[in-house]
Amino acid sequence: EIRETLRMLAQLGMFEHVGNKNYRTYMEVVERCLPEGGLFLLHTFGWDDVKGQPNDPWIDKYIFPNYYIPTIREVAQAIEGLFVMEDWHNFGADYDKTLIAWQHNFQKNWEQLKSHYDERFYRMWNYYLLSCAGSFRARRNQLWQIVLSKHGVPGGYVSIR
Numbered sequence: 001e002i003r004e005t006l007r008m009l010a011q012l013g014m015f016e017h018v019g020n021k022n023y024r025t026y027m028e029v030v031e032r033c034l035p036e037g038g039l040f041l042l043h044t045f046g047w048d049d050v051k052g053q054p055n056d057p058w059i060d061k062y063i064f065p066n067y068y069i070p071t072i073r074e075v076a077q078a079i080e081g082l083f084v085m086e087d088w089h090n091f092g093a094d095y096d097k098t099l100i101a102w103q104h105n106f107q108k109n110w111e112q113l114k115s116h117y118d119e120r121f122y123r124m125w126n127y128y129l130l131s132c133a134g135s136f137r138a139r140r141n142q143l144w145q146i147v148l149s150k151h152g153v154p155g156g157y158v159s160i161r
Contacts, residue, residue, distance in 0.1 A: 008039045015044035016067050023070065023078035031082045031150065039086070039149055039157075045069045046092070046142035063128050075146065083148035086157035092142035099133035 009030065018026050034040050047069040055067060070078075079085065106113075106125060114122070135141045147157060 008041065009034055010041040010043065012041075012043040013045075015042060016069055017064070019066070020068050020070060020074055023074060027078045027082055030148075034150060036150065039147055039153075040083070042075070042144070042146040042148065044075075044144055044146075046075070046090070046144045047071050048142060059128065062124055069141065075144075079148060083150060084152040085146065086149050086153055087145075087147040087159045089145045089159070089161070090142050091145065092136055092139065095141075095143045096133040096137040099129050099136065103129035103133070 011030075015023075015026070030040055049071065060067065076085075103126060106129065110122060132141070136143070147159070149157070
């Protein structure tokens, strides 16, 4: 069981902070680190607009400076020739529920948190979580989980959904 765990690398919620000019280099490092027969799970937000997504100025300034949400094309270019794409699943249609749950928990626990943060922080995080929930609900943003292998899984990869 431990041996199987070591054969899988996962990256959750970081790709958006690598920067699109670094995507290929990032994937080359992943390819070097992934053991033969191993799988890599890329968990990232995604943007379907082929022109690319301009950063939201407010989120860029207050929440995630210099973030960038990749397009399908940018992910494909980064992995081309390095990996076999075994599975690409889009959880975006359900992600607004996660954001709403986080916002609910944030509200519910604010009394315990507010001695460490000011009212401005409270308003900013409520706005961020709710506006992102709206973006996912409107299907403007996506949440992708992409399973990659170096040479293909013999017999094919079986996705568990």
